[in-house]
Amino acid sequence: MRSNENFLKIQSSYLFSMIGKKVREYKATNPQGDIIRLGIGDVTRPLPEAITQAMHSAVDDMSSESSFRGYPPEYGYDFLVEKINRYDFAARGVKLENDEIFVSDGAKSDTGNIGDIISVDNTVSVCDPIFPVYIDTNVMSGRAGVLLGNGKWSKLVYLAGSEKTDFLPELPKEHADIVYLCFPNNPTGMGITKPQLQKWVDWANENKSIILYDAAYEAFITEDLPHSIYELEGAKTCAIEFRSFSKTAGFTGVRCAYTIIPKQLTVNGVSLNKLWARRQATKFNGVSYVTQRAAEARYSDEGRKQVEQTIDFYLNNARIIKNGLNEAGFKTWGGVNSPYIWLKVPETMTSWEFFDYLLEKIQVVGTPGSGFGPAGEGFFRLTAFGNADKTLEAVERIKNLFAK
Amino acid sequence: MRSNENFLKIQSSYLFSMIGKKVREYKATNPQGDIIRLGIGDVTRPLPEAITQAMHSAVDDMSSESSFRGYPPEYGYDFLVEKINRYDFAARGVKLENDEIFVSDGAKSDTGNIGDIISVDNTVSVCDPIFPVYIDTNVMSGRAGVLLGNGKWSKLVYLAGSEKTDFLPELPKEHADIVYLCFPNNPTGMGITKPQLQKWVDWANENKSIILYDAAYEAFITEDLPHSIYELEGAKTCAIEFRSFSKTAGFTGVRCAYTIIPKQLTVNGVSLNKLWARRQATKFNGVSYVTQRAAEARYSDEGRKQVEQTIDFYLNNARIIKNGLNEAGFKTWGGVNSPYIWLKVPETMTSWEFFDYLLEKIQVVGTPGSGFGPAGEGFFRLTAFGNADKTLEAVERIKNLFAK
Numbered sequence: 115m116r117s118n119e120n121f122l123k124i125q126s127s128y129l130f131s132m133i134g135k136k137v138r139e140y141k142a143t144n145p146q147g148d149i150i151r152l153g154i155g156d157v158t159r160p161l162p163e164a165i166t167q168a169m170h171s172a173v174d175d176m177s178s179e180s181s182f183r184g185y186p187p188e189y190g191y192d193f194l195v196e197k198i199n200r201y202d203f204a205a206r207g208v209k210l211e212n213d214e215i216f217v218s219d220g221a222k223s224d225t226g227n228i229g230d231i232i233s234v235d236n237t238v239s240v241c242d243p244i245f246p247v248y249i250d251t252n253v254m255s256g257r258a259g260v261l262l263g264n265g266k267w268s269k270l271v272y273l274a275g276s277e278k279t280d281f282l283p284e285l286p287k288e289h290a291d292i293v294y295l296c297f298p299n300n301p302t303g304m305g306i307t308k309p310q311l312q313k314w315v316d317w318a319n320e321n322k323s324i325i326l327y328d329a330a331y332e333a334f335i336t337e338d339l340p341h342s343i344y345e346l347e348g349a350k351t352c353a354i355e356f357r358s359f360s361k362t363a364g365f366t367g368v369r370c371a372y373t374i375i376p377k378q379l380t381v382n383g384v385s386l387n388k389l390w391a392r393r394q395a396t397k398f399n400g401v402s403y404v405t406q407r408a409a410e411a412r413y414s415d416e417g418r419k420q421v422e423q424t425i426d427f428y429l430n431n432a433r434i435i436k437n438g439l440n441e442a443g444f445k446t447w448g449g450v451n452s453p454y455i456w457l458k459v460p461e462t463m464t465s466w467e468f469f470d471y472l473l474e475k476i477q478v479v480g481t482p483g484s485g486f487g488p489a490g491e492g493f494f495r496l497t498a499f500g501n502a503d504k505t506l507e508a509v510e511r512i513k514n515l516f517a518k
Numbered sequence: 519m520r521s522n523e524n525f526l527k528i529q530s531s532y533l534f535s536m537i538g539k540k541v542r543e544y545k546a547t548n549p550q551g552d553i554i555r556l557g558i559g560d561v562t563r564p565l566p567e568a569i570t571q572a573m574h575s576a577v578d579d580m581s582s583e584s585s586f587r588g589y590p591p592e593y594g595y596d597f598l599v600e601k602i603n604r605y606d607f608a609a610r611g612v613k614l615e616n617d618e619i620f621v622s623d624g625a626k627s628d629t630g631n632i633g634d635i636i637s638v639d640n641t642v643s644v645c646d647p648i649f650p651v652y653i654d655t656n657v658m659s660g661r662a663g664v665l666l667g668n669g670k671w672s673k674l675v676y677l678a679g680s681e682k683t684d685f686l687p688e689l690p691k692e693h694a695d696i697v698y699l700c701f702p703n704n705p706t707g708m709g710i711t712k713p714q715l716q717k718w719v720d721w722a723n724e725n726k727s728i729i730l731y732d733a734a735y736e737a738f739i740t741e742d743l744p745h746s747i748y749e750l751e752g753a754k755t756c757a758i759e760f761r762s763f764s765k766t767a768g769f770t771g772v773r774c775a776y777t778i779i780p781k782q783l784t785v786n787g788v789s790l791n792k793l794w795a796r797r798q799a800t801k802f803n804g805v806s807y808v809t810q811r812a813a814e815a816r817y818s819d820e821g822r823k824q825v826e827q828t829i830d831f832y833l834n835n836a837r838i839i840k841n842g843l844n845e846a847g848f849k850t851w852g853g854v855n856s857p858y859i860w861l862k863v864p865e866t867m868t869s870w871e872f873f874d875y876l877l878e879k880i881q882v883v884g885t886p887g888s889g890f891g892p893a894g895e896g897f898f899r900l901t902a903f904g905n906a907d908k909t910l911e912a913v914e915r916i917k918n919l920f921a922k
Contacts, residue, residue, distance in 0.1 A: 115695040115726055116637035117785045121793045128799055156588035166581040169808065170574060176771065177570040179905075183771040184560035219623050219773075219803075226801030227631075230658065233520035250800045254634065291519040322519055367580065367587040367807040369623075381521045389525045395532055396654045397630030399623070403771040404573065405806055501583075 120256045129246050129485035130154055133469075140473055150508040152435070152496045153479040155300065155453065157364045159427060161408070162420030165363065168411030172404040186400030189391065190217025190372065194406045197413040198372060202357065208344040214376050214387060216394055217401055217409075221330050221358035221371040225294075226251040227397070228326065228354065228373070231389040232292065239271035239290035241283045243301055243486030243493070245328070248294045265488040274489040277458070280304055281447060285317050293318070295343075296328035298335060301486045301495040302456040303432075303448015305339040311346055318352035324379070324386075325353040330371075333362040333425050335451045342374075350376035354386070361453065363412040363421050370401055370409045428453050431505045432498035438509030439496075442516040453498040456483070461492075468494050476511035524660045533650050533889035534558055537873075544877055554912040556839070556900045557883040559704065559857070561768045563831060565812070566824030569767065572815030576808040590804030593795065594621025594776065598810045601817040602776060606761065612748040618780050618791060620798055621813075623805055625734050625762035625775040629698075630655040631801070632730065632758065632777070635793040636696065643675035643694035645687045647705055647890030647897070649732070652698045669892040678893040681862070684708060685851060689721050697722070699747075700732035702739060705890045705899040706860040707836075707852015709743040715750055722756035728783070728790075729757040734775075737766040737829050739855045746778075754780035758790070765857065767816040767825050774805055774813045832857050835909045836902035842913030843900075846920040857902040860887070865896075872898050880915035 133153050141147065161169075175181040189195070195212045203210045218224050225247060234256050240248055249267065252258045259269030266272055271290045275281030281302040286293065295314060297306040318325050325343065332341040343349045355374040359365035375387040411417045436449035439457050449455040459468040465482035472478045483493030498505065537557050544551065565573075579585040593599070599616045607614045622628050629651060638660050644652055653671065656662045663673030670676055675694045679685035685706040690697065699718060701710040722729050729747065736745040747753045759778040763769035779791040815821045840853035843861050853859040863872040869886030876882045887897030902909065 115640055115728055115785050117788045117790060117793055118635050118637050119788075121635060121796055122788065124796065128796075131799070154589070158583065158586065158588065160583050160586045161580045163581065166577050169577040169580075173570050173573040173577065176565045176573075177567065179562065179564050182562065182564045184562065185558070185770045186773075219806075222803045223801060231522050231525060233522050236519055247800055254797070254800065324519055366589045366803075369590075369803065369806045381519050384521045384523075384526065386521060389521055392525055392528065392532075393658070395535070396651055396658065397627060399626045399770075399773065402623075402773045402806055402809055404808060 118254070120254050123253055123258075123261060124250060128250070129481070132485075133479065133481065136469070136473065137479055147477045149477045149479060150500065150504045151479045152500055152505070152508055153481050155361070155497050155499060156366050157361065157499050158501055159364055159424045161364055161368070162417060162424065164414050164417035164420055165408050165411045168407045169404050172407035176403065183403040186403055186406065188395045188398065188400050189213070190215065190401065191403070191406050194410045197410055201413045201418075203342060203344065206341055206345060208342055210344070210374065211377065214374055216373045216375065216390060217406065218371050218373060218394070218398065219369045219401055221328065221356045221360070222247055224356050224371060224373045225326065225328060227393065228390070229255045229257070230393050230397070231386060236291035237269065237271060237289060239273060239286050239293040241294065241296070242272045242274045242488060243281070243483060243490030244294065245296060245300045246486065249487075272487070275302065276489065277445070281456070282306065282310060285313065289321065290323055292324050292326060294326045294328065296330070297339070298331040298452035299448070299454075300328075300331065301454055301481065301483065301490065303450075303452035303454035304456075305335060305337065305451040307338075308340050308346060311340055311343065315343070315346045315348045315352060319348050323352065324381070327353050327355045329355055330358040331361055331452055332357070333421070334429060334453055336429065337451055339451060344374070344376070350378040352379065354379065359409050359412060362425075363409070364424055365409070368405055368408055370405050427502070428498045431500060431502060434505055434509055435496050435498060438513055442513045444516075449498065455496045455498070457494050457496065459483070459492055459494050465491055465494055472512075476515050478508045478511055522658070524658050527657055527662075527665060528654060532654070533885070536889075537883065537885065540873070540877065541883055551881045553881045553883060554904065554908045555883045556904055556909070556912055557885045559765070559901050559903060560770050561765065561903050562905055563768055563828045565768055565772070566821060566828065568818055568821035568824050569812050569815045572811045573808050576811035580807065587807040590807055590810065592799045592802065592804050593617070594619065594805065595807075595810050598814045601814055605817045605822075607746060607748065610745055610749060612746055614748070614778065615781065618778055619776055620779065620794060621774065621776045621805055621810065622798070622802065623773045623775065625732065625760045625764070626651055628760050628775060628777045629730065629732060631797065632794070633659045633661070634797050634801070635790060640695035641673065641675060641693060643677060643690050643697040645698065645700070646676045646678045646892060647685075647887055647894030648698065649700060649704045650890065676891070679706065680893065681849070685860070686710065686714060689717065693725065694727055696728050696730060698730045698732065700734070701743070702735040702856035703852070703858075704735065705858055705885065705887065705894065707854075707856035707858035708860075709739060709741065709855040711742075712744050712750060715744055715747065719747070719750045719752045719756060723752050727756065728785070731757050731759045733759055734762040735765055735856055736761070737825070738833060738857055740833065741855055743855060748778070748780070754782045756783065758783065763813050763816060766829075767813070768828055769813070772809055772812055774809050831906070832902045835904060835906060838909055838913055839900050839902060842917055846917045853902065859900045859902070861898050861900065863887075863896055863898050869895055869898055876916075880919050882912045882915055
C-alpha cells in the first residue's frame, strides 16, 4: 500500500489556514483587539429575499411525498440550467447548448477536479500571482514537479505579472498544454479586455492548448470587459469556463457553481465534455435541490435586482478602500471590476511583514501577496466583502497609520 | 495536450443510465403502461418534520446579516460533527476524535475522491457483485488496467460471491493493497457479523492493506451486526469508513455524508487523515449550511424518532417484497438488514433478459445483477424505497406472472 506521495510535497499550510492561525494567536494574546477582517474573500451580506423565499418553498417541496425530490440530475436540474443559459450566456450573445453546462457544488471543486480528465503529463502554465488552489491541485496530481528554492515548482510554466504590465500576464514563451486564467483576477482585481483576451484564445487554438478560465468574479464587471470567454471568437475550441454563485449571489455558504465545456472542445478527437460528464456522473451526485432552487431564484426579476444591490454594496466598499489607500499614498490595482484591491506594500517590508504590521498596529487583516506566488511578494490584497462601517473604519485606520 | 485516456476505457453507459434509457424507450412506445420502479436506490419518503423545520430555520439564519453564514468549515460545522460523533459512534462504544470525521456532500464523492490520496500503483480488490462506482473510479485513475473478455479488469483482484457463500466474499488469495467492502451490502442486501468482519480487519492489518468500508446502509440493520467497522478490534489501523445521510435520513436530494479516517491509520508513516484533510481543503469547499443544519436535526429526539419511522416504512416494504418473491418461488437474499432484495432469476434467462421480461410483461423495473459484475449474472436487485401501495402492487404482479 502506498499513499499518493505528491501530497507530501506540499509543505506549508494553505494560505488562508495560516492567516487564520496568526489571527487566532493575536486574539489569544490581545483579547480586547477589535480585528477587522479584509482577508478572506468571503461574503457577509445576507441572501437576497427572492432567494430565501425560493429556499423556503423548496424545503416545503421536500416535506410532502408528492413534491419530494430524491437524487438530483447529475449535471443540474433543467429549471436551473435553462436559466443559466438564458441569462448568463444567451443574453450576452453566447450560444450554448444546455448539456454544455454542468452544475456543481463549487468552482473550487470543479477547478480541482477538472484535473481528473486530463493526462498527468501535460505541461501546466499559471499566472503569478495566482489563486493557490490551481497550483496545489497540480502538485497533488503530480503535474507540478518539485518545489525549487525560488518558491516555484519545477514543471510549471510561470507567467509573472508585474507593476509594469499592470499584472496582465504575457503569452507563455515555452510550450504549455494548459493555462489557468482568471478574470477579473484574483488576487489583483484586474480585468481583461476583449482584444487582450483574444490574443490568448488565438494562442491556445494555434498551440492546441487549453485555457481553464475562471470567471467567478464576472458579476463585478462595471467596464466594457467580457463576462465570458465565449464572447471571444474561437474560444469554444480551446476554453473551459468556471462560474460560481458564491460571489455573484452570496452563495459561499449555499454552495453552487457551474462549469462550461463546449462540445467543440476536443483533444485528439476526444470530447472533454463527454469525459467531464462521465467524471461527474461517477464521482459526484448532483447539487442539493434546495440549493438549485436558490440559484434559480437569482435569475428572477426580483432576484436579479436584489443581487445587483448586493454587488453594488461591495463595489462601494471597493471604491472606499481604493480611494483611501490612494490617499494614504499606496499604489493600487483592481477594485473597479472586482471586489479585490491589490496594493504595493512599503519598500522596506515583505508581504508577510506588512500583514503582521497591520494586524499588530491597527488590527486589520489582509492577505499577503506572496501567498499567491513569488511575483506577489511586495504586494497585498484587501477585499471589499466586509461590513460597510467596518470597511470605512479599516480604511481610516490605514490612513492614520501611514499619515504618521 | 492529452486527455486522461483511462476515461476512454469505459465503453458502456453507467448502469443506471442504461436502465433509464430502456424505461424511457418502453414508455415512448407504451405510454399507457403503469410502470413501477424498484430499480434505483433512491428514497421517496418526504423529509421528516424535525429536519424540514431545521432547514427553514437555517434559511432564516441566511437572511439576516447577524446570523448569515459564509464559507462553511472545510470538514463540517462543529455542531454537526459533534452529533455524528456522539450518536453514531460514542453511543456504540466507538471512540473517535472530531477531527477524524470529515463531512462532505455525498458518499459517492468520497468513495471516488479517496483515490486522490492513494498511489495509482496500488492493487485494488473488489467484491463481485459490487456497486459499479468503486470499479469505474479506479478505471478512470488507471488502477484497473484493461477490460478483459470475461468482463473483468486486468489489474483488479475480484472476490466473487456466490449462492453457496450467501455472497459473503472470501479473503483475497492474491495480494491486495486496498479492498472495498460494503455492509449491509449493495446490491445483495446481506449483512456481515462481527466475527466475519474481524477476519477482514485482521487480514488487512497483517497484510498492511486498507479496507474502504462503505456503511451507507447501516441504519437498516435489525439484527446483531456491527454498524461501524470501528466496533471491531484493530480497525482503526486499517480502515476508512464512508457514511451517508442519503438512505438513513432520506437525504439523496439534500446531499450530506461523512468519512472517517482515524489518525492511527498510517501508510509508511504517512497519515491518511492528514492527506484527506489536505485534499478536502484544496478541492472542496464544505457543505451547505442549510444542509448541515438538516443533518444535525436528524440527531434530535424528534429527528431520531421520525427517521426511525421512515426506515421502518422501507423495511416493511422489504419484507413484503421478500415474502412475495419467496411465495412466487424465487430464492432471495437481503431485505432484512437492508432495503435491497437480491433474487435468483429463472435459469433460462440472463439478468438483462429478466429485466426486459419484467418491464415488458408487468412494467416492474429492477436492476440486473450483471450490472454489478460478472458474478451478478443470473441475479436481480429490487429495492424497498418505493411507495407502499406500489410496492404491494409490484409484488402482486410478480406473483401473478410467475404463478402462470
